[in-house]
Amino acid sequence: MPTIIMGKLASKIDGSIRGKAMTFLQKLGADDTTPGLHVEPINDCVDPRVRTGRVDDFWRAVMFRLDGDGETHYVIHGIWAHDDAIAVARRVRLKVNPINGLPQIDEIAPPTAALPVTPPAAEQPAKPLLVRLGHDPVDLVETLGLPDDIVDRAMAAADEDAVLDLAQRHEGWIGSILVDLAAGDTVDSIVVRMQLEKTPPSDDADADVLQSLRRPAAALQYAFIDDQDELRRVIEGGDFTAWRIFLHPEQRRYVDRSYNGPFRLSGGAGTGKTVVLIHRARSLAQRNPDARIVLTTFTTNLAEALGDGLTQLDPRVRQAKALGQPGVHVAGVDALAAAVLRGAGSSLTEAVRKVLGEERSAPLARTVGTRWREVVESTGTTLPHELANETFLSTEYAHVVLPNKIHDEAGYLRVRRPGRSVALDRAKRSAVWALISAYRSQSRIDGSLDFTEAAAVAATHLAQQGDHPADHVLVDEGQDLSPAHWLFLRALVGEHADDLFIAEDSHQRIYGTRVVLGRYGVAIVGRSQRLTLNYRTTAQNLHYAMSILDGGQYVDLEEEGETTGYRSARTGPAPAIESVDSLPGELGAIVDHVRGWLDDGDAPETVAVLVPDRFHRDRVVTALTEADVPARAVDRERPQADRVPVMTMHRAKGTEFSKVVLVTGNPSPAELARLESLDPSERADAQLRARSLRYVAATRARDRLVVVTRG
Numbered sequence: 001m002p003t004i005i006m007g008k009l010a011s012k013i014d015g016s017i018r019g020k021a022m023t024f025l026q027k028l029g030a031d032d033t034t035p036g037l038h039v040e041p042i043n044d045c046v047d048p049r050v051r052t053g054r055v056d057d058f059w060r061a062v063m064f065r066l067d068g069d070g071e072t073h074y075v076i077h078g079i080w081a082h083d084d085a086i087a088v089a090r091r092v093r094l095k096v097n098p099i100n101g102l103p104q105i106d107e108i109a110p111p112t113a114a115l116p117v118t119p120p121a122a123e124q125p126a127k128p129l130l131v132r133l134g135h136d137p138v139d140l141v142e143t144l145g146l147p148d149d150i151v152d153r154a155m156a157a158a159d160e161d162a163v164l165d166l167a168q169r170h171e172g173w174i175g176s177i178l179v180d181l182a183a184g185d186t187v188d189s190i191v192v193r194m195q196l197e198k199t200p201p202s203d204d205a206d207a208d209v210l211q212s213l214r215r216p217a218a219a220l221q222y223a224f225i226d227d228q229d230e231l232r233r234v235i236e237g238g239d240f241t242a243w244r245i246f247l248h249p250e251q252r253r254y255v256d257r258s259y260n261g262p263f264r265l266s267g268g269a270g271t272g273k274t275v276v277l278i279h280r281a282r283s284l285a286q287r288n289p290d291a292r293i294v295l296t297t298f299t300t301n302l303a304e305a306l307g308d309g310l311t312q313l314d315p316r317v318r319q320a321k322a323l324g325q326p327g328v329h330v331a332g333v334d335a336l337a338a339a340v341l342r343g344a345g346s347s348l349t350e351a352v353r354k355v356l357g358e359e360r361s362a363p364l365a366r367t368v369g370t371r372w373r374e375v376v377e378s379t380g381t382t383l384p385h386e387l388a389n390e391t392f393l394s395t396e397y398a399h400v401v402l403p404n405k406i407h408d409e410a411g412y413l414r415v416r417r418p419g420r421s422v423a424l425d426r427a428k429r430s431a432v433w434a435l436i437s438a439y440r441s442q443s444r445i446d447g448s449l450d451f452t453e454a455a456a457v458a459a460t461h462l463a464q465q466g467d468h469p470a471d472h473v474l475v476d477e478g479q480d481l482s483p484a485h486w487l488f489l490r491a492l493v494g495e496h497a498d499d500l501f502i503a504e505d506s507h508q509r510i511y512g513t514r515v516v517l518g519r520y521g522v523a524i525v526g527r528s529q530r531l532t533l534n535y536r537t538t539a540q541n542l543h544y545a546m547s548i549l550d551g552g553q554y555v556d557l558e559e560e561g562e563t564t565g566y567r568s569a570r571t572g573p574a575p576a577i578e579s580v581d582s583l584p585g586e587l588g589a590i591v592d593h594v595r596g597w598l599d600d601g602d603a604p605e606t607v608a609v610l611v612p613d614r615f616h617r618d619r620v621v622t623a624l625t626e627a628d629v630p631a632r633a634v635d636r637e638r639p640q641a642d643r644v645p646v647m648t649m650h651r652a653k654g655t656e657f658s659k660v661v662l663v664t665g666n667p668s669p670a671e672l673a674r675l676e677s678l679d680p681s682e683r684a685d686a687q688l689r690a691r692s693l694r695y696v697a698a699t700r701a702r703d704r705l706v707v708v709t710r711g
């Protein structure tokens, strides 16, 4: 049976012929001699391996037949109307690039669509970008293997946008290298990232091409299709689900490689961290179907999205319903801790005693979120307001008290507080402990644990049982997790190869306080890498989003300063920034933009409005509904088809839309008063989180971003 190798261009089949294309490719994959397929060579073609096949009366597929490795393979190049297909088939040639060993399709005759001509360098005010960056065209041809004509155009392209425009015209490794060059990468670093390597030709040319198609960088553009279900998913998903099939060689490496302990993958918004995690979960499950794999993240909504992504990637992957079962168990980190507590039975009492130094009658109940505030308000305290507040106390509790299993004042007076920027003398420590003690007393009365206590108790329970219910733990949004979460995840899985794989972006920390992993038993020691290519956002939207972070001091999970330097492969219009002076003005601007997009034919669920809080959200939904725009507030539930989702910026984490209206709003007087009452270091951290939140929100837009601000 022939093997189908799907080209990325071919996977972007027009919706109207998907069904017929599917039938054609299914039959081809079963038997290429089936009558009606008309798999035929073409006269006067430059590559004798080229074939056309009949999709229907009107449409023809253009393919290359390869007979290497003792098998027949068809590389599907694309589907065109009959006459166009014949013209394409005559001029295309599939070869191995002699410099970098990758598959390359040359078009011998000039393409029909004329490419825009970049003005020659002499007429430009400044030297073209790649000249300014010091690139030598000979190097681009002889070291990277770029075709001469593309190098000529790239060297003449005035600026980053012009190089990116050129990149967008070329699928696969050529486009990817152009994006790297536009971002200022050196030729040597590109050779390493793309794993480029000369391969000497053998005497079997077809086998050589097949080998090149199996190279990691070829996966940017070509996919070997295993079975009919996979074929259906590729064709039905089209470009939208390209992430399932066409991985960047760097992504592929993080999916497949084994690490001798915890590994950390950082990267800006939209650089494909979640995609790597989902592929890695599948890969681990395929390698060992008995493995107990946990895929987790900060919230239940994000976990649902991970589960959906895994199903979309491969519905054959077994998703385990419960922790400890073989397969991939997808759940939020607090839900995992709760499951451990539920399953602990009577031995939970001992774990609670170890962590809190006391018992809880019903430790499965959840402490109310307002408890710190209530305690501060009802307890006479000598502490200044910058310490007697929920932010300081909850952070002190989560970062110092719980991880150190402090039970009493004496223990708290002795404990070291590394990383805590607010200094405390002995008297202040005593007064802080009095509030913590009051907090615990209240929770003892209602028999509850808060989220961090639950994670700390679950960690202790697992450690005392010596039981590790997971073989591999994959974590998304690692920057938002608390110390107790890390202790818990560390206890969930034993210390061995591929135990923890952590995706994180410190620019996206919108909850909690910065954590240093090494303090909680997660030793990365040199096993960390960064993704830099943004797949989601246009270069223009990305520049705007990065500008929100300018000047902020961001530190990652290993205490290293966070860098930026992300690049995008796509260009588009600059974000529109619209200043309004009132709530009605704000609502009017939102309605106008959303209605305009829907009138232009955008599907409602591909357009979103992101707002600072629930108050704004409900006002926006009302305004859109009154203007006959179908809209819906999205909170815990999934967004709904046929409705414009309106959600808070926090809820928008992990989502993406084609077009976004981002409403930045101004902090309320109550919020300003709250910030004012904080210790300066905690205020600075709160302001950093507020910036991160806007960065998260601005990076949800794939194509268009409108920012509505209050003047």
Ligand SMILES: Nc1ncnc2c1ncn2[C@@H]1O[C@H](COP(=O)(O)OP(=O)(O)OP(=O)(O)O)[C@@H](O)[C@H]1O
Pocket: 240, 242, 243, 246, 247, 248, 251, 267, 268, 269, 270, 271, 272, 273, 274, 275, 276, 505, 508, 534, 535, 536, 653, 654, 655, 656, 699
């Ligand atoms: N190899 C790829 N080919 C095509 N699209 C890709 C690829 N990798 C990722 N993408 C797309 O890029 C977008 C961002 O990917 P993903 O959500 O994994 O990024 P992320 O780094 O987790 O982002 P964030 O931190 O903002 O949540 C998604 O639409 C995804 O489908």
